[in-house]
Amino acid sequence: MPEETEAIVLRSVRYGEADAVLALYTPDRGRVSAIAKGARRPKSKLAAAAQPGVRVAATLHPGRGELARFGGATLLEPNAGIWARADRLRAAGAILESAYRVLPEEDPSPEAYTLLTRALGLLSRAQEHPGAADLHPIVLSVRAKLIVVSGLLPELGRCASCGGGGPLVAFGAGAGGALCPDCAGLGQPADPAAIDGFAQLVGRPLSEAFDALAASNAAVVDVMIAEVLEHGLGVRLGRPSSKVLGRTGRAVRDSPAG
Ligand SMILES: [Zn+2]
Incomplete structure (x- = not known):
């Protein structure tokens, strides 16, 4: 039929x-x-x-x-606005590639559909973002929410190992999330502000992505999200892959980071 x-x-x-x-x-x-x-x-x-x-x-x-x-x-x-500017086009490529690689085949998630619909709509009229597509606030917000949809949300509000309240100074996907100074050896050092930025991206709507994440934290949040996806799903984003909006992974990696 x-x-x-x-x-x-x-x-x-x-x-x-x-x-x-x-x-x-x-x-x-x-x-x-x-x-x-x-x-x-x-x-x-x-x-x-x-x-x-x-x-x-x-x-x-x-x-x-x-x-x-x-x-x-x-x-x-x-979503014609996406094609109007190169930064939007690269960010759309990163969002579509993330969705393709993170969301499994024939496994419906109405939340994921709504997330993608909203993200592409917001992106098609988004303010300029001169940095790399992987550090675009809407891209990182979508990836943070794809982690939630996939059931992989790490602990970000207290220590994932001992449950202590903090300060949270490290992050380990294998350890379950953010870590206190005593448990920091289970992960890699991470700026407490970046851990909070990750939590903000998870908790706040997509439309607030630019406010939820300070540009100075984007690179660390990108690494934490990548770790969660690799640990939980074996997915590594941002590598050169087949054509998404005609871009290559290399083109994105080579774009200026500032
Ligand atoms: Zn601890």
């Missing part, structure tokens, strides 16, 4: 002469793959709906193999 669904296009990979294999995030099925036949022909009706970062309504026709066919697509939200 063909299936009508909303979806966010996470990724589009060239396939054959003119087709694209899409990774979609849907509210009811989670992450699914589908083939968009002819989508890379300039006049294809599917071309606009097969771009990473857009939200669409589409029909998924069961395919002969495992891959469904993507058809009858209409744009619900093009």
Whole structure:
């Protein structure tokens, strides 16, 4: 049976002469793959709906193999503002790649769908962020919330090892989160302000991401989030990977950090 669904296009990979294999995030099925036949022909009706970062309504026709066919697509939200500026485009690439790698296939999370919908909408009108995409407040906020959706939230309010109230001066994903001076050897030293910044990103809405995280803490929060994802899921973000909004991991890494 063909299936009508909303979806966010996470990724589009060239396939054959003119087709694209899409990774979609849907509210009811989670992450699914589908083939968009002819989508890379300039006049294809599917071309606009097969771009990473857009939200669409589409029909998924069961395919002969495992891959469904993507058809009858209409744009619900093009998030056009993302393409208006390079910093937004790089941040969108980082968000879509995070979602692709963190959210498992065929495992629906309505919270994740709402998170991505809101994040791309906010990003398409976000203020300028001159630093690296991995340190963009909206990117880090999305990653912090993906950790929550994945059930991996570390302890950030007291010592994860002894339960003591702090100060919290270190962080270890394997130890369960933030650590007090007595237990600091179980993790790596971390600025208490950065640990608090991580907690703020988890607790405050996406729309407050720029206020929740001081730029000076972003790099440490990025490392803590990366540790949690690697320890919990074996996922390493930010490595060169296949095309997400046409960027490469290298391009992001090479952008100025300040
Ligand atoms: Zn402790």
